[in-house]
Amino acid sequence: NAGVTQTPKFQVLKTxxxxxxxxxxxxNHNSMYWYRQDPGMGLRLxxxxxxxxxxxxxxxxNGYNVSRLNKREFSLRLESAAPxxxxxxxxxxxxxxxxxxxETQYFxxxxxxxxx
Amino acid sequence: xxxxxxNSGPLSVPEGAIASLNCTYSDRVSQSFFWYRQYSGKxxxxxxxxYSNGDKEDGRFxxxxxxxxQYVSLLIRDSQPSDSATYLCAVGAGGFKTIFGAGTRLFxxx
Numbered sequence: 706n707a708g709v710t711q712t713p714k715f716q717v718l719k720t721x722x723x724x725x726x727x728x729x730x731x732x733n734h735n736s737m738y739w740y741r742q743d744p745g746m747g748l749r750l751x752x753x754x755x756x757x758x759x760x761x762x763x764x765x766x767n768g769y770n771v772s773r774l775n776k777r778e779f780s781l782r783l784e785s786a787a788p789x790x791x792x793x794x795x796x797x798x799x800x801x802x803x804x805x806x807x808e809t810q811y812f813x814x815x816x817x818x819x820x821x
Numbered sequence: 822x823x824x825x826x827x828n829s830g831p832l833s834v835p836e837g838a839i840a841s842l843n844c845t846y847s848d849r850v851s852q853s854f855f856w857y858r859q860y861s862g863k864x865x866x867x868x869x870x871x872y873s874n875g876d877k878e879d880g881r882f883x884x885x886x887x888x889x890x891q892y893v894s895l896l897i898r899d900s901q902p903s904d905s906a907t908y909l910c911a912v913g914a915g916g917f918k919t920i921f922g923a924g925t926r927l928f929x930x931x
Contacts, residue, residue, distance in 0.1 A: 722851060745926055746908070747921045747922055747923035748865070750919075753918065795864055812866070814863070815863075
């Protein structure tokens with residue numbers, strides 16, 4: 706099992722360009738998440754999908770959109786990249802969006818994005 | 822605004838010592854608590870989860886939870902240089918988003 710995979714690993718964009726970050730999981734998890742991680746600020750939730758067919762905004766959704774393509778895949782789109790979106794982006798998944806251990810999150814390797 | 826607070830460190834301990842990492846949280850209804858380890862340039866990975874007051878031990882790691890004080894800690898016994906990493910405290914409130922702290926950097930000196 707590959708767990709959670711993300712593409713691309715690295716990306717450089719110019720201001721105003723668009724791109725889509727891809728994420729897939731093979732653990733049959735119901736819930737998926739997109740985070741960004743900036744120095745000194747920890748992981749901040751951008752969007753999440755509690756289950757297939759649903760998506761919701763997290764803490765920092767502005768400038769991003771998401772698509773839960775199917776149970777396995779959850780993509781993050783930057784429509785018009787800005788330098789403030791320079792960050793490391795992590796996708797994660799969990800069995801359920803609940804308690805009792807089912808919400809333990811498993812992270813992908815991350816995408817390092819630089820916006821010039 | 823739900824918050825999870827950690828000392829950013831770095832926390833430096835000699836090899837073989839006990840490393841003590843602390844975390845406080847603001848949401849009193851929080852029900853689940855996690856410690857993730859993140860090596861430089863890598864993704865977070867779960868070390869421990871704890872749901873009830875008291876201690877939970879797993880090998881060299883012990884998680885401690887005190888809901889009355891809204892405090893959770895991680896003890897690492899017999900610290901090794903390979904334990905050098907950033908440790909993220911995360912708190913969930915059952916059906917709500919998990920909130921991550923900014924992390925504590927641990928450095929174990931050989």
